[in-house]
Amino acid sequence: MPGSSSGRRDGGDELPRIRLTKGRLLAALVFVVSALAFLYFVLPKLLGLNDTWNRIQHGNAWWLALGAVLEVCSFLGYIALFRGVFVRGHDRIDWPASYQITMASLAATRLFAAAGAGGIALTAWALRRSGMGRRTVASRMIAFLVLLYAVYMVALVLVGFGLYIGLIPGPAPFAITVVPAIFGAAVISVFLAISTLSVDVGRAMAPLTVGRRRLARLASRLSAASATAATGVRGAIELVRGRNAYVLGAVAWWGFDIAVLWACFHAFGAAPPKGVIVMSYFVGMLGNTLPLPGGIGGVDGGMIGAFTAFGVNVELAVVAVLAYRAFAFWLPTLPGAVAYLQLRRTVHRWSEQPPRRLHPATRGAGSTS
Numbered sequence: 001m002p003g004s005s006s007g008r009r010d011g012g013d014e015l016p017r018i019r020l021t022k023g024r025l026l027a028a029l030v031f032v033v034s035a036l037a038f039l040y041f042v043l044p045k046l047l048g049l050n051d052t053w054n055r056i057q058h059g060n061a062w063w064l065a066l067g068a069v070l071e072v073c074s075f076l077g078y079i080a081l082f083r084g085v086f087v088r089g090h091d092r093i094d095w096p097a098s099y100q101i102t103m104a105s106l107a108a109t110r111l112f113a114a115a116g117a118g119g120i121a122l123t124a125w126a127l128r129r130s131g132m133g134r135r136t137v138a139s140r141m142i143a144f145l146v147l148l149y150a151v152y153m154v155a156l157v158l159v160g161f162g163l164y165i166g167l168i169p170g171p172a173p174f175a176i177t178v179v180p181a182i183f184g185a186a187v188i189s190v191f192l193a194i195s196t197l198s199v200d201v202g203r204a205m206a207p208l209t210v211g212r213r214r215l216a217r218l219a220s221r222l223s224a225a226s227a228t229a230a231t232g233v234r235g236a237i238e239l240v241r242g243r244n245a246y247v248l249g250a251v252a253w254w255g256f257d258i259a260v261l262w263a264c265f266h267a268f269g270a271a272p273p274k275g276v277i278v279m280s281y282f283v284g285m286l287g288n289t290l291p292l293p294g295g296i297g298g299v300d301g302g303m304i305g306a307f308t309a310f311g312v313n314v315e316l317a318v319v320a321v322l323a324y325r326a327f328a329f330w331l332p333t334l335p336g337a338v339a340y341l342q343l344r345r346t347v348h349r350w351s352e353q354p355p356r357r358l359h360p361a362t363r364g365a366g367s368t369s
Helices: 020-048 052-057 061-086 097-113 117-129 134-167 178-195 201-209 213-241 246-266 272-289 298-309 314-330 333-351
Strands: none
Touching: 020 201, 061 097, 061 134, 061 213, 061 246, 061 314, 097 333, 117 134, 117 333, 134 178, 134 213, 134 246, 134 272, 178 213, 178 272, 213 298, 246 272, 272 298, 298 314, 314 333
8 A cells, every 4th residue: 555655676666555564553543543533422522512423313315415426526527637637648547547546546545644645656656557657657746736736726815815805705704714815826826936947956056066976966856856846837737728628627626525515514404605615625624734644633623613713603514524524534445445456456467568659649738748
């Protein structure tokens, strides 16, 4: 399973994995069970919400069923974006393989900490084993993440400022509207600046590295990293400019997932204004940066806190968020584990077949290779 990579000398293409000892496995299991027990049993009592668990058990089944369907639609958007970025002209990765890679990576993201690094490592490993070049994988991975999180940052800016100035209905506390919007604008500015990088860092630092091996190695790494980052960001921009329909998968990934949260509010009562749901969702998602498996505790607490700051009833927020997190965490995990086993068989089959070369026409604009 993914986490840290351990590779061969000839290319580092061994399956990324972490060392699982009985102690680590037990500790991870205890953490997940403890976190879930705290969220579903202890937290409601601390907040004085003694009927929360009973309320969860008696949610509207039709709205919850809709939530499950919407979550599946979110996964389909993720798969579409994957194909739009990675699979152009690479016919070895068909739709079944795309499903296996994306679902296995989503499961890895849920089960391992470090802001999704496990899912990234698994995706990169599968792409390399499909025959895709290392630099192409790196630049396209950056393009994929840029497209995915561009929607996140743009939403923070538009919804945050929209709520604050009254264009979007709903309350507008400065701390969770304007501050996140400024953060989103800053991130967008940084990546737009990266897309303009044309300076060879290694060449610029050459006068300083004469006779200094460590500094020379650092300059070489910085040069390669900056070039790959710039290529990836420019590739993402080219895909948008080229009106690649699969790019809309990024919007679908976030949009349908937010709709799951909206459905969960309706399952247990009434939903707050849509702008409040969107802003609280994205503010809470910042909890994924914490070193917690699947963001358990961090995301939940962040969303509940954001909704409370917007004036949403605490009990309703707790119930809706916990129901949403049950869909978001568990729904991809079991199918993802199965997809991981299927992916291993697919990779083994690839290893027995000669890699196919990309058609020259597919290596034009937006190829990020």
